Amino acid sequence: MVKIGIIGGSGVYGVFEPRKTVKVHTPYGRPSAPVEIGEIGGVEVAFIPRHGKNHEFPPHEVPYRANIWALKELGVERVIGITAVGSLREEYKPGDIVITDQFIDFTKKRDYTFYNGPRVAHVSMADPFCPEMRKIFYETAKELGFPVHEKGTYVCIEGPRFSTRAESFMFRQFAHIIGMTLVPEVNLARELGMCYANIATVTDYDVWAEKPVDAQEVLKVMAENNYKVQELLKRAVPRIPEERHCGCADVLKSMFV
Numbered sequence: 090m091v092k093i094g095i096i097g098g099s100g101v102y103g104v105f106e107p108r109k110t111v112k113v114h115t116p117y118g119r120p121s122a123p124v125e126i127g128e129i130g131g132v133e134v135a136f137i138p139r140h141g142k143n144h145e146f147p148p149h150e151v152p153y154r155a156n157i158w159a160l161k162e163l164g165v166e167r168v169i170g171i172t173a174v175g176s177l178r179e180e181y182k183p184g185d186i187v188i189t190d191q192f193i194d195f196t197k198k199r200d201y202t203f204y205n206g207p208r209v210a211h212v213s214m215a216d217p218f219c220p221e222m223r224k225i226f227y228e229t230a231k232e233l234g235f236p237v238h239e240k241g242t243y244v245c246i247e248g249p250r251f252s253t254r255a256e257s258f259m260f261r262q263f264a265h266i267i268g269m270t271l272v273p274e275v276n277l278a279r280e281l282g283m284c285y286a287n288i289a290t291v292t293d294y295d296v297w298a299e300k301p302v303d304a305q306e307v308l309k310v311m312a313e314n315n316y317k318v319q320e321l322l323k324r325a326v327p328r329i330p331e332e333r334h335c336g337c338a339d340v341l342k343s344m345f346v
C-alpha cells in the first residue's frame with residue numbers, strides 16, 4: 090500500500106521517476122492525471138499533478154474529489170499538497186517556503202464534500218493541517234537552510250483571475266499568502282480521515298504591492314524554486330513515521346449526523 094500522496098501544483102511536475110502509472114476511476118470521475126507511483130528516499134509515494142499533465146485544469150476545474158478519492162483508494166493516509174502562492178506581507182518573500190497552518194476560504198463554487206446526502210457530515214477544520222507532518226517539514230527546511238515560515242494563513246480565492254488591488258488590501262488584513270487551490274483539497278482529505286500538509290512556495294507579491302502579478306512570473310519563479318521543494322521532499326518524506334500519532338483521523342468519530 091502507498092501511504093504517502095503528493096499533489097503537485099503549478100510548476101511542479103514529477104517529483105520522482107515513476108515506477109508505474111495507475112489509471113484510477115472514481116465515483117467522481119478521473120483524477121487530474123493517471124497516478125504515478127515511485128519512491129522518495131526509499132518510501133513509496135503516489136503523485137498527481139493537480140492541474141493535469143499539461144496544465145489543462147484551471148484551479149476552479151481541478152477534479153479535487155477524484156484526486157483525493159484516488160489517493161485514498163491506493164492506500165494513502167497522508168497527503169502533501171504543493172502550492173505556488175502570492176505574498177500578502179512584506180516579510181513573506183518570493184522564494185520563501187511556508188508551512189501553512191490556517192486557511193480562509195474565498196472560493197465560490199466547488200465540490201466541497203463527499204457527503205451530499207443522504208449521509209451528512211460536518212467535519213471539524215479548526216486545525217486543518219497535520220501537526221506531525223508540519224513539524225517535520227518546518228524542521229527539515231530549516232536544516233536545509235531554506236527560508237521558511239513555520240506558519241501562515243492561506244486565503245484561497247476562486248480564480249482563475251488574480252485579485253483586484255482592493256481585494257488584495259482586504260486579504261492582507263487577515264492572511265499572509267494567497268492562492269487558488271488549497272480549498273477544497275484540504276477539507277476533502279480530512280473528510281476521508283487523511284492527514285494533509287501544505288508546502289507553499291511564494292512566487293510573487295500580490296497586487297497590494299506596486300507591480301501586478303502575472304501568471305508567467307508565477308511559473309518562472311516556481312520553476313526557479315522547484316529544487317527547494319524537491320530537496321525538502323527528499324529529506325523530509327523518509328522522516329514521516331509510518332504510523333500516525335497526530336489524531337487527524339479522529340474527526341471521523343464525530344463528524345456524521
Ligand SMILES: CSC[C@H]1O[C@H](OP(=O)(O)O)[C@H](O)[C@@H]1O
Binds near residue numbers: 097269
Ligand atoms: C499559474 S498562476 C496561478 C495558479 O498558481 C497556483 O497554483 P497551485 O496552487 O496549483 O500551485 C494558484 O493557486 C493558481 O492555481
Ligand SMILES: Nc1ncnc2[nH]cnc12
Binds near residue numbers: 252
Ligand atoms: N498572487 C497570487 N494570487 C493568487 N494565486 C496565486 N498563485 C501564485 N501567486 C498568486
